[in-house]
Every structure is written in structure tokens, then in C-alpha cells.
Amino acid sequence: MxxxxxxxxxxxxxxxxxxxxxxxxxxxxxxxxxxxxxxxxxxxxxxxxxxxxxxxxxxxxxxxxxxxxxxxxxxxxxxxxxxxxxxxxxxxxxxxxxxxxxxxxxxxxxxxxxxLASVPENKQLRQSLEGKSLGELTEMLMELKKKNSSAMHNTTDVDTAQRAIRAIEIETFNGEHPAxxxxxxxxxxxxxxxxxxxxxxxxxxxxxxxxxxxxxxxxxxxxxxxxxxxxxxxxxxxxxxxxxxxxxxxxxxxxxxxxxxxxxxxxxxxxxxxxxxxxxxxxxxxxxxxxxxxxxxxxxxxxxxxx
CATH class of the missing domain: 3.40.50.300 (P-loop containing nucleotide triphosphate hydrolases)
Structure with missing residues (x-):
């Protein structure tokens, strides 16, 4: 084949x-x-x-x-x-x-x-991010990606606060648990x-x-x-x-x-x-x-x- x-x-x-x-x-x-x-x-x-x-x-x-x-x-x-x-x-x-x-x-x-490991929900992190604007969340995500030297998370679809929070959750987990x-x-x-x-x-x-x-x-x-x-x-x-x-x-x-x-x-x-x-x-x-x-x-x- x-x-x-x-x-x-x-x-x-x-x-x-x-x-x-x-x-x-x-x-x-x-x-x-x-x-x-x-x-x-x-x-x-x-x-x-x-x-x-x-x-x-x-x-x-x-x-x-x-x-x-x-x-x-x-x-x-x-x-x-x-x-x-x-x-x-x-x-x-x-x-x-x-x-x-x-x-x-x-x-x-x-x-x-x-x-990748399966990324669990981080309730404490999510609570700390509640109320932040999409712009603030996107900036946080970019900083995490820079810190992790990460090309692993696709920002293409991160156009809502809920998605941005999940992306931050993934990047935070990956930073603590390298792939x-x-x-x-x-x-x-x-x-x-x-x-x-x-x-x-x-x-x-x-x-x-x-x-x-x-x-x-x-x-x-x-x-x-x-x-x-x-x-x-x-x-x-x-x-x-x-x-x-x-x-x-x-x-x-x-x-x-x-x-x-x-x-x-x-x-x-x-x-x-x-x-x-x-x-x-x-x-x-x-x-x-x-x-x-x-x-x-x-x-x-x-x-x-x-x-």
C-alpha cells in the first residue's frame, strides 16, 4: 500500500x-x-x-x-x-x-x-478567568503559547470567551505536563x-x-x-x-x-x-x-x- x-x-x-x-x-x-x-x-x-x-x-x-x-x-x-x-x-x-x-x-x-494527554477541566482556573474580555483572554493565551514555545493549539476558532478559556486551560496543562x-x-x-x-x-x-x-x-x-x-x-x-x-x-x-x-x-x-x-x-x-x-x-x- x-x-x-x-x-x-x-x-x-x-x-x-x-x-x-x-x-x-x-x-x-x-x-x-x-x-x-x-x-x-x-x-x-x-x-x-x-x-x-x-x-x-x-x-x-x-x-x-x-x-x-x-x-x-x-x-x-x-x-x-x-x-x-x-x-x-x-x-x-x-x-x-x-x-x-x-x-x-x-x-x-x-x-x-x-x-497529547487528555486535558481535564480546571475549575479554579476557569473561575479566575470569568469576567475577562475576549481581548484579555487572547493576550493571556498568546503569552502562554510564547512561554510554552507552543504551536500545538489552534487559535483559528478561538472567537468566543468560552473557547479562549478552554485554550488557556489546555496551554496551562501542557505547560505543566509537557507532551x-x-x-x-x-x-x-x-x-x-x-x-x-x-x-x-x-x-x-x-x-x-x-x-x-x-x-x-x-x-x-x-x-x-x-x-x-x-x-x-x-x-x-x-x-x-x-x-x-x-x-x-x-x-x-x-x-x-x-x-x-x-x-x-x-x-x-x-x-x-x-x-x-x-x-x-x-x-x-x-x-x-x-x-x-x-x-x-x-x-x-x-x-x-x-x-
Whole structure:
């Protein structure tokens, strides 16, 4: 069996469609590396687009999507465990593996073989941080990261005080309990990035946001709240769930929701690219492929690199 192929890229770059068609072509199964697509019922807002996995009338097998209940807080430690279980299962069945996603920390934790301990809740620390602004919490987090020489925590999604507090909790724990070297098997991977022009990315993000709202993203959030999931738990997930929930509970108007969410997604995509460039600086060789090529051209280029 050949090395794993990793397909990464910012939101709206078309990486999922590419990964599915590539997997169909080479007899592979896909492992998702998306920190929010793990949640059941959070479909439109996380952009699962499961129809993308249907290639020529056949569903390409995918893993680590819809594996956690909404309202819970899935983390990197759980992801590594679930990734290895899925990876070993796929390999044991003689299939190739395509890792696909935009959550840089999840991708890097696999490629660079991070090993983390499960981080318990620190109630005393949380109490001491209550009432602090997001700006204050972010500054504290940056200081901790500097002290720990840490590239382990992804700040991409830290856009609420609740998330920032959890990030500080993780950094504090890691500072007191340094991560051990990995005892997981080395997984060799060809890493391919979808290189999309900034203006084209912005255009696609805006079009996709309008489409998701038309497809029922507001109704999806209302349904989750009706199921008993607290609004603050949905806000914790950031981006679509943060702003749509704030609209649903009356904190902001529809127009404010759209405008603020559009800006937030653009900023998110920019931070994703910053993370990927950081991965390159940390020694990961990413082969960038022009997003304007046809899918067939992209696949041929990837297969040449892979073979």
C-alpha cells in the first residue's frame, strides 16, 4: 500500500470534491480532518456537503463525520484516537487513505505525530478567568503559547470567551505536563494543498453563505435549540453557529448576522492559510495545486506525485 494522501485547503477551496474524486480513482477511503463536522445534526453550518462523496453513483466511504453529539466538546485528543482507529481499519482492509480537511491542528497532529494527554477541566482556573474580555483572554493565551514555545493549539476558532478559556486551560496543562513524543506509528503522507486565489475564495465564500442560508441554516440552528441544546453551547462552535444562534435568540438582526458572519468566514479562511504556511515553516512539504485546474488535471498531478 502506498503512502497516505492529505488534501488540505481553506474553506470554499473545493478540497472535499477533489478528495472524493481522488479517493474513487485510487480505491481509497476518506478520513475527515474538520473540527466541527464531527457533530451530528450540524450539517449545513459545517458544510458537510455529503453529496460530494457520491462519485459516479457510488458513495465514497468517509470517516470521522457525525461521530459526536452536538453540545459536547470534541477535542484533539479524541481526534487522534479516532483517526488512528479509522486509519488502521482502512489499512487492514487493504484500502488507501485520503486525509482531507481544513482544521490545521488536526492535520498537523497526524502528519507530525503529536501526542497529547487528555486535558481535564480546571475549575479554579476557569473561575479566575470569568469576567475577562475576549481581548484579555487572547493576550493571556498568546503569552502562554510564547512561554510554552507552543504551536500545538489552534487559535483559528478561538472567537468566543468560552473557547479562549478552554485554550488557556489546555496551554496551562501542557505547560505543566509537557507532551511526550509520539508512540503512534509513523504515517508517511503526500501533502497537497488547493491553492485558490484570494478574490476567488472571497467570492465563493459569499456565494456559499447565501446558498446555505437559503438551504435552511437558520432552521437547522432553531431545530438544535428546540432539541434542548443551549444557545451558548452552539455559540461556542463559532462562525455559522455563533452568528446564526445570536440572530435566532434576538441578539442581532438578520442583516447584522449576515454581515458579521461573512467577515468572520473571510477572516477564518485567512487564518487557515496562515496555519498552512506555518506548517510549511515547521517542515511539512505542501505541494500546492492551482484550484483553477480541472478536477481531472488535479488528480493526474496528485497521482504523479504519489506514484
Amino acid at each position: 502506498k503512502k497516505m494522501i492529505t488534501i488540505l485547503g481553506p474553506t470554499a477551496s473545493g478540497k472535499t470534491t477533489l478528495a472524493a474524486r481522488l479517493a474513487s480513482d485510487i480505491g481509497a477511503e476518506i478520513i475527515s480532518a474538520d473540527s466541527r463536522q464531527v457533530y451530528r445534526g450540524m450539517d449545513i453550518g459545517t458544510g458537510k456537503d455529503l453529496a460530494d462523496y457520491m462519485v459516479d453513483g457510488v458513495m465514497v466511504p468517509y470517516h470521522l463525520i457525525d461521530i459526536a453529539e452536538p453540545g459536547t466538546k470534541y477535542n484533539l485528543f479524541q481526534y487522534q484516537h479516532d483517526f488512528l482507529r479509522a486509519y488502521n481499519d482502512i489499512r487492514d482492509r487493504g484500502k488507501n487513505v485520503v486525509l482531507c480537511g481544513g482544521t490545521g491542528l488536526y492535520l498537523e497532529s497526524v502528519i507530525r505525530e503529536y501526542r 511526550r513524543s509520539a508512540d503512534i506509528p509513523h504515517i508517511e503522507s503526500l501533502v497537497v494543498g488547493v491553492d485558490i486565489d484570494r478574490e476567488e475564495r472571497r467570492r465563493k465564500i459569499t456565494c456559499r453563505l447565501k446558498s446555505r442560508l437559503q438551504d435552511g441554516m437558520v432552521e437547522e440552528v432553531k431545530g438544535l435549540i428546540d432539541r434542548g441544546i443551549p444557545a451558548e453551547d452552539l455559540i461556542y462552535y463559532g462562525l455559522e453557529y455563533k452568528y446564526v444562534t445570536e440572530y435566532v435568540i434576538g441578539r442581532i438582526s438578520y442583516d447584522e448576522m449576515f454581515r458579521q458572519l461573512e467577515i468572520a468566514i473571510h477572516q477564518f479562511a485567512k487564518r487557515q492559510m496562515t496555519w498552512f504556511r506555518g506548517m510549511e515553516r515547521r517542515g511539512i512539504n505542501i505541494h500546492w495545486i492551482d484550484s483553477t485546474l480541472t478536477t481531472e488535471q488535479k488528480i493526474e498531478n496528485i497521482k504523479k506525485l504519489w506514484l
